[in-house]
Amino acid sequence: MKKFLRTTGWLVLLAALWLDRATAAEWTVQPGESISAAVQAAAAGDTVKVERGYYVDHVVIDKPLRLQGVNRPTISGDNQGDVIRVKSPDVVIDGFIIRDSGSDLTAQNAGIYVEPGAHRAIIRNNDFAYTLFGMWLEKANEVEVTNNLITGKRDFASAQRGNGIQLYNCYDAKIIGNNISFVRDGIYVDVSFRILFRGNKMHHVRYGTHYMNSHDNIWEENDAYSNRGGLALMEVRRQIVRNNRTWDNSDHGIMLRTIQDSVVENNIIVGNSKGFFIYDAEYNVLKGNLVMGNRIGVHLWAGSINNDVDHNDFIQNHNQIRYVATRNELWGKGKGNYWSNYVGWDADGDGIGDTPYEANDVVDRLNWKYPLVKLLLNSPAVQSLRLIARQFPLLRGPSVRDNNPRMLPFRSNWSDWLGIQRH
Numbered sequence: 001m002k003k004f005l006r007t008t009g010w011l012v013l014l015a016a017l018w019l020d021r022a023t024a025a026e027w028t029v030q031p032g033e034s035i036s037a038a039v040q041a042a043a044a045g046d047t048v049k050v051e052r053g054y055y056v057d058h059v060v061i062d063k064p065l066r067l068q069g070v071n072r073p074t075i076s077g078d079n080q081g082d083v084i085r086v087k088s089p090d091v092v093i094d095g096f097i098i099r100d101s102g103s104d105l106t107a108q109n110a111g112i113y114v115e116p117g118a119h120r121a122i123i124r125n126n127d128f129a130y131t132l133f134g135m136w137l138e139k140a141n142e143v144e145v146t147n148n149l150i151t152g153k154r155d156f157a158s159a160q161r162g163n164g165i166q167l168y169n170c171y172d173a174k175i176i177g178n179n180i181s182f183v184r185d186g187i188y189v190d191v192s193f194r195i196l197f198r199g200n201k202m203h204h205v206r207y208g209t210h211y212m213n214s215h216d217n218i219w220e221e222n223d224a225y226s227n228r229g230g231l232a233l234m235e236v237r238r239q240i241v242r243n244n245r246t247w248d249n250s251d252h253g254i255m256l257r258t259i260q261d262s263v264v265e266n267n268i269i270v271g272n273s274k275g276f277f278i279y280d281a282e283y284n285v286l287k288g289n290l291v292m293g294n295r296i297g298v299h300l301w302a303g304s305i306n307n308d309v310d311h312n313d314f315i316q317n318h319n320q321i322r323y324v325a326t327r328n329e330l331w332g333k334g335k336g337n338y339w340s341n342y343v344g345w346d347a348d349g350d351g352i353g354d355t356p357y358e359a360n361d362v363v364d365r366l367n368w369k370y371p372l373v374k375l376l377l378n379s380p381a382v383q384s385l386r387l388i389a390r391q392f393p394l395l396r397g398p399s400v401r402d403n404n405p406r407m408l409p410f411r412s413n414w415s416d417w418l419g420i421q422r423h
Contacts (some may be wrong), residue, residue, distance in 0.1 A: 007171075029108075035075065036058050039067070048145050050075075050096070062087040069095030072127070076100040082113040083131065083293040089119040099129040103153065104160060110136040114143065123148065133162035134183065141171040145178060150184035160204050163188040167195070175200060183209040186224070189217075195221060207232045208246070219244060230254055230272065237261050253294065269294065271420035275317065278304045287311045290411055293420055296322050300338075300400065305329060313409040315340040321359030321400045329400050333423060334355075336404025346407050357405035 018037035023322035024045045026039045031053030037330075038048045038406050044063045052071035055076050061067065067084075074097040077083035081102045083092065093112060111131035114121050124146040128134040134150035137143055150164045164180035167173065168191040180186040180202045186202030189195070189211040201223045202208035208224030209231045220239045223228035230246030231256040233239060239262040246253035253269035257279040266288040269275040275294040276286075281304045289312045291297045297317035301324035309331040314320050321337060323329065331337060336352055344353035 010149075029055075029352045031055070035067075036277065039065070055272075058082065059084045060087065061085070061091050061093075063119055064088055064090035066092040067094070067096075068092075069097075071124075072097055074099060077102065077109075077131075078113075079103065081107070082110050084112045086112065086114045086118045089117065089121075091118065093123040093124075093126065095125050096124070097127045097129065099131065101131040101133070103132050103156075103160075104133065105160070108133060108136050108162070108166075110162070110166075112133065112136075114138065114140045116140065119143070119254065122146075127151075131162075133166055134164045134180065136162075136166045137168070137173070141173070143170060143173040145173070145175050147177045150178060150180045150183065152181070154182035158184055163210070164202070164205070167192045170195065172413075174198075180207060186227075187211075187288040189214050190270055193217065196220075203227060208249075209233070214235040215239075218242075224249065230269075233257070233259055233262075239263070242266050245270075247271045247417075249273070252299075253291075254278075256281045256284065263287075268417065270417045271336035274299045276300075278307075280304060282306045284308070288410070289313070289413055290315070290417070292417055293416065294314055295319065298322070298400075300324070300329070307331075308333065310337065311410055313338045313411055313414055315409060315414055323359060323398065323400050327398055329398075330403070331400055332404045334404075335410075336406050338406040338409045339402065339403050342405045342407075343406065351407050355406060357402040359400040 004422055027042050027046060027048045029035050029038045029050045032182045035050055035055055035057045036059050039059060039061055042048055042065050047066040049068045050068055050073045052073050054074045054407050056076045058077060058081055072095060075083055077100045079100050083098050083101050098111040101111055104175060105250040110133035111128040112123055112135045114137045118140045120142045121140060121160045122144045125147045128150040128154055145165060161184040163185045164183040164187060165175060168186045169189050171194055175197045177199045181204045183205050185207045186205045187209045190213055192214045192218050192385045197219045199221045203226045205227050207229040208227050211232060212234045215237045220242045222244045224246045225248050227249045229251045230249045230253045234257040237260045241264045244267045249272040253272040255277045257280045260283050263285045268290045271293045273298045275291040276298040278300045284307045286307060286309045292315040294317045297314045297320045299322045311331060314337060320341060339357045342353055342357050344355040347354055
């Protein structure tokens, strides 16, 4: 009897699946026809295929369905409102050129606007051109945004543009493999949790990421370059920030502001004005990072203490550390860090300098006050001044101290990034 019931149950399930496939219809839209009309006529679970062509439309999707572009058709919003608005869960939008949204920041005009409750939307393989916001996602969970190219209204001033991808109050999303430029901020995140950001490229924007009040997220393998700032992570906890690359940003590579209990590891931060900008950050781990060729390697202030900073390479930054505080801060408690301007020695040959490395010494302070001193930083006279200053406590100020300075960099391939310098 039990075997019969199990068999009957499987047959019912298979029949339901077959019936679902049999009843799901496919609609085709040709140039000159209306995408909106096809979407309205379709039933939940249907697929609307749009053939290659140019369509002026404002598409509202209020039922679960798949909107599929064939050979990359273009949908233009004619510079008004949103191009596509998603009101239903379980919508897929794949393979379009989406362009010409309106320009009203207060109305949040977007290429695709995903409304609250439109969970599990999948937006992939689309090109966004001349949209105010590329995508606005609000109170929508388990959304996937992958492999999209987003270019904003490049003739607008930065403050008049929207963001490339905006997430507000979203959970469990995946933002993967997107290329974003000429918007205000590449990816703007507020009050959103358990999100994976992987493999995105953000360039020629204000901040690559502008990220606030969001916890338990992963940032990995992203590139942020040629912006004002690379990654700006503010008022957050329990982040994993790893294997990202930030270079040629006019302000910071990675900003860690009011951040706790996070791991920042194996990032490449090269040729920025500031490599790390760390403000009010506590109980974080910074390890395995390459910080090279920045005007300031790390700008550290406002109570940024109790962080584990170890196993990093600080190479050829004009100023390795700018430290604003009233107490010493100890780094390198484990394997130590590599400092390219360390002038100590290694008498026992264990790969660790015999005297501590100290940032913020008298030479560093002279350099901040008189920038032309940098022309003499490697001269014998200036190196002698560093050594002499260590013997006189009155010449010392609060400093970052590394008791285990490495004699050689941890990364063997650090020289691959030598061509990028911030002067």
